[in-house]
Amino acid sequence: MQDFAGLKALVTGGASGIGRATAELLAARGASVAVLDLDPGSVDKPLRGYTADVSDDASVRAAVAAAVADLGGLDVLVNNAGIGAQGTVEDNDDDQWHRVLDVNVLGIVRTTRAALPHLRDSAHAAIVNTCSIAATAGLPQRALYSASKGAVYSLTLAMAADHVREGVRVNCVNPGTVDTPWVGRLLSAAPDPAAERAALASRQPTGRLVSAAEVAGAVAYLASPLSGATTGTALAVDGGMQGLRLRPAGQ
Known part of the structure; x- marks a missing residue:
């Protein structure tokens, strides 16, 4: 597919994990892609890397401006x-x-604040936020993380309402537990990493962790011009965790 041919994309946290898989997929489907990350040293062509700390407004504004200038739009x-x-x-x-x-x-x-002036100039403007299953399901030992992702979910809906008439679509993906370096670090810190991995896998009806590539595919679907009628949507990529209630195996 080349549905992103001629389009310019920016991915934050794009040097590894879900962000890297997404940046590479968008590039493979025709987009020119800029990656913003604390450490973009591993980012190589065709991707463009820019150093940015999303907790620092000046850093974000400078990186977005540089990326948009190099890409020729957003x-x-x-x-x-x-x-x-x-x-x-x-x-x-x-x-x-x-x-x-x-x-x-x-x-x-x-x-988003730094990108919106540029997105408004696009005929195919789309924003996709990475949310989480934690926004819609009560997970143990994740109070702070769940609160942050619940805010992302609500923010996505509010942004979609605010900008739909400007031609800017806003959606989010809600991954389950994804097999990324971050999850790998959590597992390695557990008393029994193998048992912890098995427990995380078993709570998803598919019986395995979600791959970063699978989340990237969902992001690309929401961002694509082919999905021009989709906005204000949260797309679950969680192996059925949110909606399915299976009987125990063998029953």
Whole structure:
């Protein structure tokens, strides 16, 4: 497919994991792609890498301006940068709450705010935010992370309403547990990494973790000009975790 031919895309947190898979897929389908990341050193052609910290407004504005200038415009923004947190509502101190909300929620605000003037000039403007199954399902030991992603879900709907008449579509993807380097680091810190991986896999009806490529495919669907009538949508990519209730195996 070359449905992104001639389009310009920007992906935050695009040096690894879901962001990298998304950036590479958009490029393979014809887009010119800029990646914003804290460390874009691993980003190579055809992608363009730019250093940016989504928790710093000046950094974001400078990186977006440089990327748009080099690309020659902007049609697609993928707000993917984010960080995680574990624990109940008692376990994270105020500094952790401020940090996660600053990156996961305000990071989207800062990047979108810098990108919107350019997106309004596009005939195929689309924004896709990386949300999470944690926004719609109660997961244990994820109070802070869930709160941040619940905000992303609501923010996506509000942005879609605000900008639909400007020709800017806004959607989000809600992945389940994705097999990324970040999840790998969490697993390696567990007392029994193999058992923890098996537990994460078993809670998804498909019996396995979601791949970064599968999430990238959903992002590309929402961002594509072929999906011009889709806005204000949250697309679950969770192996059926949100909607399916299977009997135990063998029953």
